[in-house]
Amino acid sequence: MLPLFQNYPGLKEKLPHVPLGNFPTPVQKLERLGEKIGAGRLYIKRDDLSGEIYGGNKVRKLEFILGQAREKRAAEILTFGFAGSNHALATAIYAKETGLRSISMLLPQANAGYVRRNLLMGFQTGAELHYHRNYFAVIWGTLLVLAKHRFRSGRFPMVIPPGGSSTRGIIGFVNAAFELREQVKAGQLPEPDRIYVALGTMGTAAGLILGLRAAGLKSRVIPVRVVDRKYADAGNLARLLRRVNAFLSGLDRSFPRIEYPETDTMIRHDYFGDDYALFTPAGMEAVALMEEREGIKLEGTYTGKALACLIEETERNRGRDQVILFWNTYNSRDFTPLIRGADYHRLPRGFHRYFEDEVQPLDPGYKKDI
Numbered sequence: 001m002l003p004l005f006q007n008y009p010g011l012k013e014k015l016p017h018v019p020l021g022n023f024p025t026p027v028q029k030l031e032r033l034g035e036k037i038g039a040g041r042l043y044i045k046r047d048d049l050s051g052e053i054y055g056g057n058k059v060r061k062l063e064f065i066l067g068q069a070r071e072k073r074a075a076e077i078l079t080f081g082f083a084g085s086n087h088a089l090a091t092a093i094y095a096k097e098t099g100l101r102s103i104s105m106l107l108p109q110a111n112a113g114y115v116r117r118n119l120l121m122g123f124q125t126g127a128e129l130h131y132h133r134n135y136f137a138v139i140w141g142t143l144l145v146l147a148k149h150r151f152r153s154g155r156f157p158m159v160i161p162p163g164g165s166s167t168r169g170i171i172g173f174v175n176a177a178f179e180l181r182e183q184v185k186a187g188q189l190p191e192p193d194r195i196y197v198a199l200g201t202m203g204t205a206a207g208l209i210l211g212l213r214a215a216g217l218k219s220r221v222i223p224v225r226v227v228d229r230k231y232a233d234a235g236n237l238a239r240l241l242r243r244v245n246a247f248l249s250g251l252d253r254s255f256p257r258i259e260y261p262e263t264d265t266m267i268r269h270d271y272f273g274d275d276y277a278l279f280t281p282a283g284m285e286a287v288a289l290m291e292e293r294e295g296i297k298l299e300g301t302y303t304g305k306a307l308a309c310l311i312e313e314t315e316r317n318r319g320r321d322q323v324i325l326f327w328n329t330y331n332s333r334d335f336t337p338l339i340r341g342a343d344y345h346r347l348p349r350g351f352h353r354y355f356e357d358e359v360q361p362l363d364p365g366y367k368k369d370i
Contacts, residue, residue: 003178004171004211010252015171016067020094021050021059024179027188030326032293039314041323043189044296045180048332051094054121057204057329058090060172061164065091066098068168069158076149076157078103079164080138082277083131083354084115084301086331087163087201092127102127103145103157105138106351109277113365114299115354120339123347131350163201170244173207174214181215192219192325196310198302199223199232199267204329206240213258219325222313224268224306227276234265271305279362282308296332300362303330 005012026046034042050059069077077100081088088104095102104127109115122129130145132138150156160166184191195212199205205223212219225232241260248255273280279300286307287298298304310326344355359365 002175003182004175007178007215008248008252008255010254011248014251015064015168016071018063018066018070018098020063020066020097021055022052023050023060024183025050027180027183027325029189030294033290036289036293037311037314039324040321041190042314043192043323043325044294045325045327047176048296048328048330051090051331051333053333053335053338054090054093054331055333056086056090056331057173057327058087058164059094060176061166061169061203062090062094062172064168064171065160065164065166066094066100069095069100070098072158074100074158075153075155076101076103077160078105078142078145078149078157079160080105080107080142080162082107082109083351084109084112084118084277085162086118086302088127089118089122089125090331091160091164092122092125095127096125101157103149104129105132105142105145106130107132107135107138110275110279111354111357111359112277112279112300112363113359114301116344117336117339119347119351119354120342120344121335124339124342129348129351131348133350161201163203165201165203165206165240167244167247170203170207170210170240171248173204174211174244174248175207177208177211177217178215180212180219181217184217189325190323191217193322194222195219195325195327196222196224196306197327198306198329199225199237200227200302202232202237202240204327206237206244208327209237209260210241210245210258213260214256220266222266222268222309224271224309226272226302226305229269229272232267234262234267237265237267238262268309271309273305277301279360280305280308281362282312284362286311296328297330298328299330303328 092102283304287304
C-alpha cells in the first residue's frame with residue numbers, strides 16, 4: 001500500500017490510483033560529488049529510476065492522473081508542453097500502457113538533443129502530436145482538437161494541465177514525502193535539512209512541501225525556478241499547495257490543514273538563464289560534474305540548473321554540516337533502441353526543424369549528428 005494510504009486509510013477508497021512505477025525509488029549517498037563540493041552528507045533521490053521504460057518525476061503524478069482517467073472512463077487524454085516535453089512523453093508512454101490514447105499540444109522551444117529523442121519516442125508510442133507556434137495558437141488548436149474528437153468518438157478527451165500539476169497529480173508527491181519519511185526511519189539517510197528540486201509547473205515542489213509538513217518532517221524544500229517567473233512564484237506555489245491540502249482534507253478529515261504563508265517559500269530565481277530550455281554554463285558544468293563523479297546523467301533544462309544552485313549554495317556555506325538531498329526528476333532510462341531507425345519526416349511538419357537545425361551551443365551534441 002502507498003505510504004500516504006497507510007497513514008490516511010480514508011483516502012484509499014476515494015483516490016483512484018494506477019500502479020505504474022518502481023517505488024520506493026532508491027536513495028543514494030553522493031560520496032564523490034560531496035567530497036568535491038564540501039558536502040559530507042549529500043544524497044540523491046533517484047526518481048530517474050521510477051519507471052522501467054521511462055522514469056522521472058512524472059510517473060508519480062500519472063499514477064493518480066490515470067487513476068482519475070479510469071474513474072471517469074476516459075478513452076483519450078490531452079495534455080500540453082513544449083516540443084521536448086518530458087511530461088507529454090511520459091503521459092504518452094503510460095497512457096498507452098493503460099489502454100488510453102494520448103494527444104500532445106506542443107509549443108516551440110530551444111533545440112536540444114533530448115527534444116529530438118522525445119519527439120521520436122512520443123511518435124513511436126502512437127501519440128497524436130500537434131505543433132503550435134504560440135500560446136494563442138495552442139488555445140484555438142486545443143478547442144478544435146477537442147471538438148474533432150468529440151465529434152469522432154462522442155466524448156471529449158480528458159484534459160491534463162502542463163506538467164501533470166493537477167490536484168490529483170500533485171498528490172503523487174505528497175505520497176513521495178511519506179515515502180521519504182519511511183526511508184529516513186529505515187536509516188537509509190538522515191532527515192534532510194534541505195531538499196533541492198527543479199521548479200517548473202510547481203507540482204513536484206508543492207506536493208513535497210505539503211507532504212513533508214503532513215509527515216512531520218522538518219526538511220526545507222528549495223525549489224529552483226527553471227521557467228519564466230510569471231508561471232512560477234511564491235504566490236502561485238502557495239495557492240497550489242493550499243488547493244491540494246483542502247482537497248485531501250475534504251476527502252479525509254484526519255489529513256491535517258497546513259498553514260503555509262508565502263513567506264515560507266524559498267524559491268531560487270537566479271539559475272533560470274535567458275529563456276526556457278536554454279542551457280546555462282553553470283547548469284551544464286553541474287551536469288558534467290554529476291556524470292564525472294557519480295555516473296548519473298542529468299540535463300540542462302531542469303536538473304542541471306537545480307544542481308547548479310545546490311553546488312553554489314553548498315560551496316558558499318562549506319562549513320555547515322547539513323544533510324542535503326537532491327531530488328532527481330529526470331528520466332535516466334535509455335530508450336534509444338526504441339527509436340532507432342525512426343523517420344522524423346513522419347512527424348507533423350512543424351517539428352522537422354528540430355532535426356534539421358543545429359542544437360543550442362551548450363548541448364553536448366552541438367555540431368554533431370544525432
